[in-house]
Amino acid sequence: MTSRIEQILARIDALHDELEAAIAERRAQFRYRLERNSVRFEAEAKRRHRALRVRLGTFLARANPWHVATAPLIYSLIFPFALLDLFVSVYQAVCFRAYGIPRVKRRDHIRIDRQHLAYLNALQKLNCVYCGYCNGLLSYVTEIASRTEAFWCPIKHAARVAQPHRRYPEFMDYGDAEGFDSGLARSREAVTRDDA
Template sequence: MSETLDKLQARLNALEDEIEQEWDRRRDAMQFHLDRNKVVFEKNVRDAHRKARVRLWQFLKYTRPMVVLSAPVIYALIVPFVLLDLFVTVYQAICFPIYKIAKVKRSDHIAIDRQHLAYLNGLQKLNCVYCGYCNGLLSYVREVAGRTEQYWCPIKHARRVKGPHLRYRDFVEYADAEAFQSQTMRLRNALRQMKD
């Protein structure tokens, strides 16, 4: 990377750290903490959440019929998502040790915790579990795919792609054959030295 890109990347990393610190401050203000991965709210917050909950019958009363009718389409996607989860996990378990790539920790990506919020009714909690699983799974799959791409073809595309994975930043430029030859092993070694 050029010096300018290195400086921009360093600024971006610092900004991401700042954002994470701000999220930590906001979590503290919401009066909850994690105790062995279990969410624990202050009693006054828990009570306020219960009072804010919209009962299931009220929730359904104001839901448009087409929204209700679309639910089976949404929930049917659980089958391909579970299959994707299974296949990617098996792929990683078999191939990553062969390539000496550090494995992606699934639990770092899939967070299912919103069902503990007392201001959600049962259906909302189910929806949150579903979305937490599916979006977390896609994050997990993206990281597995990103590490695979870094191992086999760490080359940027000719055109700008929207929302590339974080590893993409270090890939070699599209038309730089010399950098591809010289940098591929460095990028592969970086995968081997990763810590979980």
């Protein structure tokens, strides 16, 4: 990897740290804190949240008919998502052990906590649980896939990739035939010792 790429990756890491610091500042503004992965709101914030909740009947009366009509299609995706979760989890349990790759922790990706917000009604809470699971699952699957790709085929694509995973910048350049064997060995070593 070139020093220019290393510099860019260091700047990206610094920006991630800056983003986390900004989010932490917002926690104080919205009067909550995290205690061992549990959210704790101040009493006044909880009271204000409950006062702002839109009752389910009012929420449904105001709903866009297209949103209501498409809801069954959205929720039907739970079946392929659950199947994906099952298959990818089994794949990781078997294959990562065989490859010596550290396993991805589901809890680092799937966050289901928005249903505790007092300003959401029951349907909004259900929607938030669904979205938290599905988007977290995709993050979990992406991390498993990125570790697999780093182990088997750590080569950049010829064309630009819109949102590459975090390992992608370290992959070998497309067309680097001379560096393939050594690059593959480096990538495998890195991904098998990577526990992040």
